[in-house]
Amino acid sequence: MAAILTTDHLPGRTILHNNREYLFFSGTSYLGIPQNTEFQQLLIESLSRYGTMFGSSRNGNLRLSIYEEAERQIAALTGAEAALTLSSGMMAGQVVANYLRAQQYSFLYGPCTHPALWHEPTVDLPTLSFVDWTDRLPDLLTITGHAVIAVNSIDAVRSEAYPFDWVNQLPTDQPITLVVDDSHGLGVLREAGSGIWQQIPRRPNVRLIVTASLAKAMGLPGGVVFSDAETIAAIQHTAFFGACSPIPPAYLDAFRKAETIYTQARIRLTQNIALAERLLLPTGLFRQAAGYPVFYTEWDELYPFLLENGIFIYSFAYPTPADKANTRIVISAFHEPEDINRLAACIYELR
Incomplete structure (x- = not known):
């Protein structure tokens, strides 16, 4: 069974576990809206009106x-x-x-x-x-x-x-x-x-x-x-x-009120996906629907290796615990190009 990490904060580009920082390439926050400080400020203002x-x-x-x-x-x-x-x-x-x-x-x-x-x-x-x-x-x-x-x-x-x-x-x-x-x-x-x-x-x-x-x-x-x-x-x-x-x-x-925030997030996500496609797909390890921020692999050994190298990716049984674990890398709008470059470098090192 894959190692399970527990944290006490919302994942963003990184998560902290046992005082160690990991790059985070999991979840489904594709546009990074929950982590977006501009959207959070809009929500704070809306909460004062609607509770x-x-x-x-x-x-x-x-x-x-x-x-x-x-x-x-x-x-x-x-x-x-x-x-x-x-x-x-x-x-x-x-x-x-x-x-x-x-x-x-x-x-x-x-x-x-x-x-x-x-x-x-x-x-x-x-x-x-x-x-x-x-x-x-x-x-x-x-x-x-x-x-x-x-x-x-x-x-x-x-x-x-x-x-x-x-x-x-x-x-x-x-x-x-x-x-x-x-x-x-x-x-x-x-x-x-x-x-x-x-x-x-x-x-x-x-x-x-x-x-x-x-x-x-x-x-x-x-x-x-x-x-x-x-x-x-x-x-x-x-x-x-x-x-x-x-x-x-x-x-x-x-x-x-957040149309501009969503538009900017989609632009960043598109750029990040394009970079990940250029770096990850040539390895032959991943399957990806064009333009979609998920890179699936049958190579389940990727999860523990990346975890040792400070990178956390998606790897667990879904939709029930009885199903086979599946491993995938999820790209988000909150990632920086250096995050994706570091991820790719680790994968090339393992290959």
């Missing part, structure tokens, strides 16, 4: 306008017609799964679909590759009635981008709801971090719903659902959503 939490249902008889304002802004970022925020990415997925399950639709899951989209506590996920699974979809869709297809937008663990051209091959005589978890693409991939929404082909009989955690690149303690306005309104009117605690409003207020 730490809004202790009420979003469907109550007193409503805060900041929710609708922020949801319009984040929907515009992706190109979606409407958006709905919740207290976590897990809740965003589950409010959709609960809504669709109530319609008694049939569910089909792609490989490695995130548990946030599961409509039961456990589901049997296909063991095929994503491409092989999509090739079989026409045969799988022989079920009658409305079908739900639930997939991830990217394999975030193994840094593999998923294609979506297969949507054009779906049957045209069957109602289908396509649900895509874009937790690791939103804020990072495509122009302005718009994510997967505009990349998925549209079909008249296919309704699209995209869910995402806001706790990754966006640095907010919440989740979001994107879809057409009618579907978003229907989800908002469910008992499940009405019973959910909302995302703390101060974070959405800070988000609305």
